[in-house]
Amino acid sequence: MIVVVCLNPAxxxxxxxxxxxWGGVNRxxxxxxxxxxxxxxxxxxxxxxxxxxxxxxxxGGITGxxxxxxxxxxxxxxxxxxxxxxxxxxFSVVDDSRVTAFHEPGPEVGAAEFAxxxxxYQKALAGAExxxxxxxxxxxxxxxxxxxxxxxxxxxxxxxxxxEALRRGAAAAPAIVKPNRAEIEALTxxxxxxxxxxxxxxxxxxxxxxxxxxxLGPEGLLAATGDxxxxxxxxxxVAGNATGAGDxxxxxxxxxxxxxxxxxxxxxxxxxxxxATAAAPVAGEFxxxxxxxxxxxxxVEEVC
Amino acid sequence: MIVVVCLNPAxxxxxxxxxxxWGGVNRxxxxxxxxxxxxxxxxxxxxxxxxxxxxxxxxGGITGxxxxxxxxxxxxxxxxxxxxxxxxxxFSVVDDSRVTAFHEPGPEVGAAEFAxxxxxYQKALAGAExxxxxxxxxxxxxxxxxxxxxxxxxxxxxxxxxxEALRRGAAAAPAIVKPNRAEIEALTxxxxxxxxxxxxxxxxxxxxxxxxxxxLGPEGLLAATGDxxxxxxxxxxVAGNATGAGDxxxxxxxxxxxxxxxxxxxxxxxxxxxxATAAAPVAGEFxxxxxxxxxxxxxVEEVC
Numbered sequence: 001m002i003v004v005v006c007l008n009p010a011x012x013x014x015x016x017x018x019x020x021x022w023g024g025v026n027r028x029x030x031x032x033x034x035x036x037x038x039x040x041x042x043x044x045x046x047x048x049x050x051x052x053x054x055x056x057x058x059x060g061g062i063t064g065x066x067x068x069x070x071x072x073x074x075x076x077x078x079x080x081x082x083x084x085x086x087x088x089x090x091f092s093v094v095d096d097s098r099v100t101a102f103h104e105p106g107p108e109v110g111a112a113e114f115a116x117x118x119x120x121y122q123k124a125l126a127g128a129e130x131x132x133x134x135x136x137x138x139x140x141x142x143x144x145x146x147x148x149x150x151x152x153x154x155x156x157x158x159x160x161x162x163x164e165a166l167r168r169g170a171a172a173a174p175a176i177v178k179p180n181r182a183e184i185e186a187l188t189x190x191x192x193x194x195x196x197x198x199x200x201x202x203x204x205x206x207x208x209x210x211x212x213x214x215x216l217g218p219e220g221l222l223a224a225t226g227d228x229x230x231x232x233x234x235x236x237x238v239a240g241n242a243t244g245a246g247d248x249x250x251x252x253x254x255x256x257x258x259x260x261x262x263x264x265x266x267x268x269x270x271x272x273x274x275x276a277t278a279a280a281p282v283a284g285e286f287x288x289x290x291x292x293x294x295x296x297x298x299x300v301e302e303v304c
Numbered sequence: 305m306i307v308v309v310c311l312n313p314a315x316x317x318x319x320x321x322x323x324x325x326w327g328g329v330n331r332x333x334x335x336x337x338x339x340x341x342x343x344x345x346x347x348x349x350x351x352x353x354x355x356x357x358x359x360x361x362x363x364g365g366i367t368g369x370x371x372x373x374x375x376x377x378x379x380x381x382x383x384x385x386x387x388x389x390x391x392x393x394x395f396s397v398v399d400d401s402r403v404t405a406f407h408e409p410g411p412e413v414g415a416a417e418f419a420x421x422x423x424x425y426q427k428a429l430a431g432a433e434x435x436x437x438x439x440x441x442x443x444x445x446x447x448x449x450x451x452x453x454x455x456x457x458x459x460x461x462x463x464x465x466x467x468e469a470l471r472r473g474a475a476a477a478p479a480i481v482k483p484n485r486a487e488i489e490a491l492t493x494x495x496x497x498x499x500x501x502x503x504x505x506x507x508x509x510x511x512x513x514x515x516x517x518x519x520l521g522p523e524g525l526l527a528a529t530g531d532x533x534x535x536x537x538x539x540x541x542v543a544g545n546a547t548g549a550g551d552x553x554x555x556x557x558x559x560x561x562x563x564x565x566x567x568x569x570x571x572x573x574x575x576x577x578x579x580a581t582a583a584a585p586v587a588g589e590f591x592x593x594x595x596x597x598x599x600x601x602x603x604v605e606e607v608c
Contacts, residue, residue, distance in 0.1 A: 013393070015406050022326070023402040031408045033390075062373055066366035086337075089317070091395055093406065098327040102319050102397065104335045 002046055002254050003128045005121070005149065006039025006057035008106040008138040009080075011066045012283075014092045020100075034282065035070045036090055038135035038160060041247035042254070044284035045277065046132075047076045051255055054079065056124055058117055058138065060107050061086030079124075081117040083107055085138075106138035114141060118152075125153060132254045133169065134160040134247070147172035158254045159210075160246070162186070166205075173209040175257060178250050180215045195303055198222050199229050211263075213253060213270070215246050221271050222303070227263055229304035232271035235297050244283030245274040264300050271298045306350055306558050307432045309425070309453065310343025310361040312410040312442040313384075315370045316587075318396045324404075338586065339374045340394055342439035342464060345551035346558070348588035349581065350436075351380045355559055358383065360428055362421055362442065364411050365390030383428075385421040387411055389442075410442035418445060422456075429458060436558045437473065438464045438551070451476035460561050463514075464554045466490070470509075477513040479561060482554050484519045499607055502526050503533055515567075517557060517574070519550050525575050526607070531567055533608035536575035539601050548587030549578040568604050575602045 012035070015028035035044070039057065046053040055078035059067055064080065064087035071078045085107020092101045125131070131153045133146050146169035150157045156175035159166070162183045170177045185192050188201045202212035202224035211225035220233040252273040256266030272294035276286040316339070319332035339348070343361065350357040359382035363371055368384065368391035375382045389411020396405045429435070435457045437450050450473035454461045460479035463470070466487045474481045489496050492505045506516035506528035515529035524537040556577040560570030576598035580590040 013395070015395070015408070017406075020404070022404050025405045025407060027407055027409070031393075062366060062370035065369070069366055089335075091317075091319070100324070100326050101329045102321075103329060103331055104319070105331070 001052045001127050002130045004043040004132045009037040010088045010090045011063045012036030012090045016094045020095045035067045041284040042134050042251045045251035058083045059087045063087040083113045109138045109140040129258045131157045144168050150174045156257050160250045171208045176211045178213045231303045232267040232300045245278035248277035249274040268298045305356045305431050306434045308347040308436045313341040314392045314394045315367045316340030316394045320398045324399045339371045345588040346438050346555045349552050349555035362387045363391045367391040387417045413442045413444040433562045435461045448472050454478045462558045475512045480515045482517045535607045536571040536604045549582035552581035553578040572602045
């Protein structure tokens, strides 16, 4: 079983319009509400891959109940620790030319609430083969939260977050950290343009022993691991839903650990699933045919 | 008791930002979620006036549960018939210069669901002194729905809706219909600019016996009744929240019926409460001091 931790889930509401009348009243032609937050995208992707997955998170209020109801409907097993605050919404307005998003802040989480989550996490670890920690921390939780969860895991952990939570998490030696270029640049404090610069930056972030997989959008993936460095590329750049693509890469890396794929194959699958998900309109979803096609198209080369 | 019917309630979500980055990710500095839809604004205003009020409506899904929870928190008594569809959200983005709104469609209501609502309505009428029918009809209900509810009421009804539902409702002789200028122009099929033109238009709409009160925004109110015609004006135009102001006028008209105010006083209160509500940032709310000040400032003159 893969335990996916989503401490700051969201209800993602999307309105599709032909054109937005700013300053007026708009009537969307389609409305979608889906469980969101990076962790839930990862969990839905793993579920679609046929992996045995359990979501652990914290949820509150009517919006939290909405997230739980939507996950149930999708058949993704989940256990949320109740919090007194209200789970956040994200709201995206999609018109012909662009996406405008509005992200509410998450609820403030109290120490007693997190202690209750920790108890559930500890219990779930008994049946876990891998753990995914993904997304932002809600207000109230310290930057060292993911580091603590990594130290307690006892199984390989894949970490996808940003800022201090990422720096401190990486120092706790998870199996893999998965920053994007902006996130690793923010932590190293310098621009990382060439594969060489990226490999050096990844080596710094993974200094405590974590493999580092950097997502480079349409340019693919770069991995710096204890066993070597690889670059995975698609023959043609795939534009599309970047958030969903990053979360698909995280899911594929965790899946690759559990099914025992060697690094080169793990990266091939991660790049292919990322590309297939980028091509889908909704984060956490992909067409199986796109995934199969992309698997054949990905090239993985050793770069160090 | 005043029964307020809200067949198509909403959860009104408002995001406040300093400036919106269209095409990017925005993080609102304040988020508000409130029960919405015109009927619920009317009910909240009546509740703030100290009136004994009961909301009857139809609600479904997580958003419906959210509306019910928020109303409970506000202390407004309500009974919603459950529907299988999902209650709608409205989403408003407020920045320094303007408000951009996104209104989801309401849930499709089935005949059996409406029959259940009707049974509850019939029961509530036993204790009702007046009924307010306010807002749009959800998809699935015929345009004659309000007319049917008016014929069944047996007590004075105030109707605030638009289009065919308004035309057919007015023909069922409610005590008062409350269109705005655009709504009555749409029904008469001509532009109504002068008080004389408006009085004629109102007379046509009220031909079956309804008094007609037209809200004219900052220009106040015009009433054409069986007892005479009046115009109510504020000495200074009040800009602001037009939706909330119209709903406050509806609330004051129903309240005026129940407390036995003669027309002239009823209109003075309606105009004053509309002005006080227009000055408040949120529909359904007003400052008592603004209401008292406005009551002294309103001028009511007979115009026919």
